Amino acid sequence: MASAPRRLRWLTAGDINGFLGLVVDNLSIMAFIAMALVGLFGFPADLVYTRMFPGTALGVLIGNLAYTLMARRLARQSGRDDVTAMPLGLDAPSSIGLALLLLGPAFLHFKQTGLSADAAALLTWHTGMAAMVLMGLLKLVLAFAGPWVQRKVPRAGLLGSIAGIALVLMGFLPLLEIMKVPVVGFTGLGIVLYALVARGKLPFGLPGVLVAFLVGTxxxxxxxxxxxxxxxxxPHAALQWRLALPWPSLGWWEGMTHVGPYLPLVLPFGLLVVVGGINVNESARASGDEYSTRDILLVEAVATLIAGICGGVAQTTPYIGQPSYKAMGARTSYTLITGLIIGLGGMLGYLSTIVELLPLSVLAPILVFVAIGITTQSFEATPSRYAAAVVFSFFPPIARMLTLKLSDPTYLSPEHFAQLFHAANGGIAELAVVTVLGNGFIITSMIWASFVVAMIDGRLGRAALILLLGAVLTACGIIHSVLLSGGVYLPWHLPVDMRSMVWQFSGAYLTLAVVLLLLSLRREPRADPSPADAI
Known part of the structure; x- marks a missing residue:
């Protein structure tokens, strides 16, 4: 039995680096939310900063405190002093998606019914709270299935799906923000790469993230x-100091009467975060820190649920960069400091002030670094013979990224986007293919990587079973949803043209499964996979 380390430190230099990185991650997402709601949809700023931000920040506080305690418990039980806590923050894809596809459109819809801007904003906020509560409850139930999924899905499937998300959503999209103001953003990114990738030394031993942050600002x-x-x-507008406490309320109950049309969007987001949490824990396991998958998922489910009850509109999730934070030297306290700074900031008002002051070009470089670390780790922790499976799993996230950019109302109105979605001279419209490929991209990536791993191992029958699962999930819209919102459905309730797309995508999985089953009758497995990579 391992003995406890002589002295488990509360704070290391690496914790400061990790804290700065994790704080910037959360600030970046909150800045995106504020920019979309206030700048794009004309949402009242006071409601965003005094109603939505406090509850959202409370979820980050609760989750990070719990992860800190879990990390210190693991360090004591294992006798190691290099345990890194699981980072928790706001989920980027769903936070941005809910802002652009639920909160913003709901606000415009309520205004069109004759409500004043303030009344429409209040009702929209309650609808967002309801969405959070539903996602929290869903994740609470699904948390108990996490270990089973982890045992059944190969590491290439788990890490490959993470790497695709990191590369195109956490890496490429922030890179666009960097290059919008290249003198600022690219300089900051270069400092981060010098200090954290090239391991260069900065004057006075200052953390690379802090230096990049200060130089960029x-x-x-x-x-x-x-x-x-x-x-x-x-130039920023006149700053206001906003003090607000995240009190529990029944606003989410009122929102339940309005959230129904958005359930096809809300529930898949909750499901995808559960799957992402499983992937994250696999990433941490590969870096040497063995956390209980169930406990990791339960913590973020409870944090999301409490945040929703207290006014939050963005769900929490364990971040996929745990190995990157470990590489920074972060241990068990960076999550504690992050939780306190973000949580108190949402209540005391300085968080909204920072969001208004800091440009995205200053915040984005740390996201790019974390994306690089995640993608690198997915290849290092996966046997080299499965590299093709990891790469193959990148394509669905790329499609999702294209959909997010093309459906941005800045470039195309929702009506114009919908027209292009269905317009085609022959076959399925190209934009429809991109959108359908990107919907449910996390689970799609896992399925794609998993059946390729099975083929590499010569287990064609197993690969066919995975493809059959893909056909079923496609038929229900869990992956490859033919709805612009990415929602789930029963296929026979869809219009004829959409139903045709469902059968074509589902049929593709089914046809390939049949082909592999026929091939399996003539071929023997070439090699037994290692236990870590077997399904």
Whole structure:
């Protein structure tokens, strides 16, 4: 039995680096939410900062406190002092998706019914709370299936789906924000890469994230007013100090009467975060930290549920960069500090002030670094013979990223996007293919990587079973949903043209499964997979 380390430190230099990275991750997502709601849809800023932010930040506080305690317990039980806590924060895809596809459209819809902007915003907030409560309850139930999924899905499937998300959503999209103000963003990114990838030393031993943060902010506010950043510099409006406590309320209950049309969007987001949480725990396991999958999922489910009851509109999730935080030297306290800073910031008002002050070009470099670390780790922790399966799993996230950009109302109105979705001279419209491929992308990536792993191992019958599962999930819209919202359905309730797409995508999985079953009658398995990679 391992003996406890002589002294389990509460704070290390790496914890400061990890704290800065995790805080920036959360700030970046909150900045995206505020930018979308206030800037794009004209949402009242006060409601975002005094009603939505406090409850959302409370979920981050609760989750990170719990993960800190779990990490310290693991360190004591294992006798190791290099245990890194699981990072928890706001889920980027669903937070951005809910802002653009639920909160914003709901606000516009309620205004069209004749409500004032303030009344429409209040009803929209309650609808968002209801969505959070439903996602929390769903995740609470699904948390108990986590270990079973982890045992059945190969590591290439788990880590490959994470790497695809990291590369195109956590990496490429923030990179676009960096290059909108390249003098600021690219400089900050270079400092992060020098300090954390190249392991270069900075003056006075300062953390790389902190230096990048300070240099980027300085460049923005010095060069911007001089006109050297072009249109990339946007002077901030007059700042306000907003104090608000995240009190529990029954607003979510009122929102239940309005959230029904958005359930096809809400429930898949909750499901995808559960699957993502399983992947995250596999990533941490590969880096040496053995956490209970069930406990990891239960914590983030409870954090989401409490956040929703207290006014939050963005669900929490364990972040997929745990190995990157370990590489920074972060241990068990960076999550504690992050939880306190974010949680108290949402209540005391300084969080909204920071969000209003900091440009995305300053915040985004740390997201790119974390994305690089995740993608690298997915290849290092997976046997080299499965590299093709990992790469193959990248395509659905790429499709999802394209859909997010193409459906942005800044470029196409929702009506125009819907028209292009169905317009085709022959076959399925190209935009429809991209959208359908990207819907349910996390589970799709796992299925794709898993059946390729099975084929590599010569287990064609197992690969066929995985493809049959893909056909069933496709028929219900859990993956490859033919709805623009990405919702689930019973296929016979769809219009004829959409039903045709469902049968074509589902039929593709079914046909390939039959082909592999026939091939399995003539071929013997070439090699036995290792236990870690067997399904």
């Amino acid at each position: 300085l460049l923005y506010y010095v060069l911007g007013p001089l006109g050297w950043l072009g249109s990339g510099y946007q």
